Amino acid sequence: MSYFERALIVIVLVGALAGLAGVLVVLRKRVLFAQALTHATFPGAIIATILGASLQIGALIACVSLAIIMTFLSRIRGQGTQAASGVMLTAGFAAGVLLQAMNPNIPIQIDSFLFGSILSATWIDGLVTAGVLLAIILALLIWGKQILYFLFDAESYAATGAKPWLIDAALLLITTGAVVAAMPAAGAILAIALIAAPAAAARYFTDKIFVMFWLAPTLGALAGVCGLLLSRWLAVSAGASIALVAASIFFIAWGTFTMRRPAVVGVTR
Numbered sequence: 001m002s003y004f005e006r007a008l009i010v011i012v013l014v015g016a017l018a019g020l021a022g023v024l025v026v027l028r029k030r031v032l033f034a035q036a037l038t039h040a041t042f043p044g045a046i047i048a049t050i051l052g053a054s055l056q057i058g059a060l061i062a063c064v065s066l067a068i069i070m071t072f073l074s075r076i077r078g079q080g081t082q083a084a085s086g087v088m089l090t091a092g093f094a095a096g097v098l099l100q101a102m103n104p105n106i107p108i109q110i111d112s113f114l115f116g117s118i119l120s121a122t123w124i125d126g127l128v129t130a131g132v133l134l135a136i137i138l139a140l141l142i143w144g145k146q147i148l149y150f151l152f153d154a155e156s157y158a159a160t161g162a163k164p165w166l167i168d169a170a171l172l173l174i175t176t177g178a179v180v181a182a183m184p185a186a187g188a189i190l191a192i193a194l195i196a197a198p199a200a201a202a203r204y205f206t207d208k209i210f211v212m213f214w215l216a217p218t219l220g221a222l223a224g225v226c227g228l229l230l231s232r233w234l235a236v237s238a239g240a241s242i243a244l245v246a247a248s249i250f251f252i253a254w255g256t257f258t259m260r261r262p263a264v265v266g267v268t269r
Contacts, residue, residue, distance in 0.1 A: 011224035019220025021178035022199030036089035116187025163170025197246035201253035
């Protein structure tokens with residue numbers, strides 16, 4: 001099997017994983033948070049490389065640390081999740097740039113971090129992505145009703161005596177797992193593009209949550225395959241091509257369906 005065929009398989013898995021996790025991210029209104037996580041992996045990856053550890057382990061530790069910090073910041077009175085995400089996004093990326101400048105011999109460059117290297121993806125990348133995708137599917141099958149209850153009406157969910165922070169922590173874990181699994185092959189920009197765009201587009205196509213759960217991964221995989229084929233045809237960056245295709249899918253969905261009706265119908269179960 002050629003490197004390009006392997007890249008196609010990996011991008012299908014990455015697109016499906018990002019699309020599935022993206023549904024939860026979009027419904028929870030945590031897109032900026034997910035973007036902050038993608039940029040937070042940069043300093044974590046550099047530190048792990050300096051210490052001779054796995055890049056993904058460093059990215060995971062950085063993501064978990066950032067998620068904990070942002071959770072505390074968002075609980076400060078008058079402070080929202082969006083503001084905390086914006087602050088940590090810039091701080092995390094700036095820390096990565098500073099560390100990279102202080103260690104110029106590290107084989108991690110800003111360009112490769114932002115756009116990834118899907119054409120050099122390995123079978124290990126594919127297996128990790130498939131494992132995280134399977135774990136999220138199992139989590140939704142087991143705790144899907146509780147997660148949906150929390151997403152649609154967090155106050156009523158808390159009133160039942162349940163612990164909303166457990167579901168919120170599970171959603172943070174799902175987002176973190178998707179980001180870390182996608183980062184080595186996809187990079188920061190492509191990862192957030194595949195998390196946000198397919199799920200947002202699926203929301204224009206349907207107001208049924210269960211349809212969104214299969215449609216968003218399908219659109220994510222489609223964006224990955226089309227973008228990769230387009231990059232080969234035009235001899236341009238694969239990461240940038242995939243991100244642009246994902247954005248195009250969103251704008252097509254938005255343009256087609258919002259022109260037909262004055263407002264987007266709310267998502268239902």
